[in-house]
Amino acid sequence: MSRYDSRSGDPSSYRDRRSDSGFGASTGFGGSVRSSSSRNSYEVVESPRKLDLDGLTPFEKNFYVESPAVAEMSDREVEEYRLQREITVEGLDVPKPVKSFRDVGFPDYVIQEITKAGFVEPTPIQAQGWPMALRGRDLIGIAETGSGKTLAYLLPAIVHVNAQPILSPGDGPIVLVLAPTRELAVQIQNECTKFGASSKIKNTCIYGGVPKGPQVRDLQKGVEIVIATPGRLIDMLDSHHTNLRRVTYLVLDEADRMLDMGFEPQIRKLVSQV
Known part of the structure; x- marks a missing residue:
């Protein structure tokens, strides 16, 4: 269930992106509905192809440094905390959960946004998910x-973006969030805008049922985070308005729902280009 990247990225070795520098993680958490006019174009999906890795921008994805308070937790204390918060984990080398926001090691600009939002402590999915996502674990x-899962992947995504070299002309996004519906995509974008504002991270929302012009302009200007429904994003890729060569942090929000809605071929096509 989990794959661990052995590279150890030292957060202190990266400068803050907000000072015009580049400061990774691949993470999954779990479309607009296909219209009849465009359905046929989705029925045949290209087989995953081997990407040309030459010239791709190198990236790091491990930015988690365990705090002394977390490191001192015994196995029994970890087990009791997980039992208390109803957290169940599977996988190898699963990191200990965090009890407070300060234990996560988020940069000050992220902590400021958390404080501004009035949050008191991490929710269970955040307490266990943040250390895993910040390590770059799948x-x-x-x-x-309502359990805070959106921030469970968005805040590590913001840290991940700030750790990468800045976008060059023609680059696609660094973070891609796929969602099953326009409504969910817009909701995710609102959270992304709120918590990414202090880092000046640009985002856009790509979904069907509206004119493509504004979305195309956003993509062409360059955005670090794209929140999209599968159908419209495939349309944008086929039209060469963007690409997924810089994506190093991938999220499938409500993945089970997307599969129930029949989006597996589109998801496979998109993932094959990441």
Whole structure:
């Protein structure tokens, strides 16, 4: 269920992106509905192809430094905390959960946004998910609606973006969040805008049922985070308005729902280009 990248990226070795510098993680958490006019174009999906890795921008994805308070937790204390918060984990070398926001090691600009939002402590999905995502682990997170899962992947995504070289002309996004519906995509974008503002991270929302012009302009100007429904994003890729060569942090929000809605071929096509 989890794959660990052995490269150890030292957060202190990266400068803050906000000073015009480049400061990774691949993470999954779990479309607009296909219209009849465009359905046929989705029925046949290209087989995953081997990407040309030459010239791709190198990236790091491990930015987690365990705090002394977390490191001192015994196995029994970890087990009791998980039992208390109803956290169940599977996988190898799963990091200990965090009890406070300060234990995560988020940069000050992220902590300021958390404080401004009035949050008191991490929710269960955040307490266990943040250390995993910040390590660059592949992760499946299951939590109820309203449990804070959006921030469980968005805040590590912001740290990840700030750790990468800045976008060059023609680059696609660094973070890609796929969602099953326009409504969810817009909701995710609102959170992304709120918590990414202090880092000046640009985002856009790509979904069907509206004119393409504004979305195309956003993509051409360059955005670090794209929140998209599968159908419209494939349309943008086929039209060469963007590409996924810089994507190093991938999220499938409500992945089970996307599969129930029949989006597996589109998801496979998109993932094959990441």
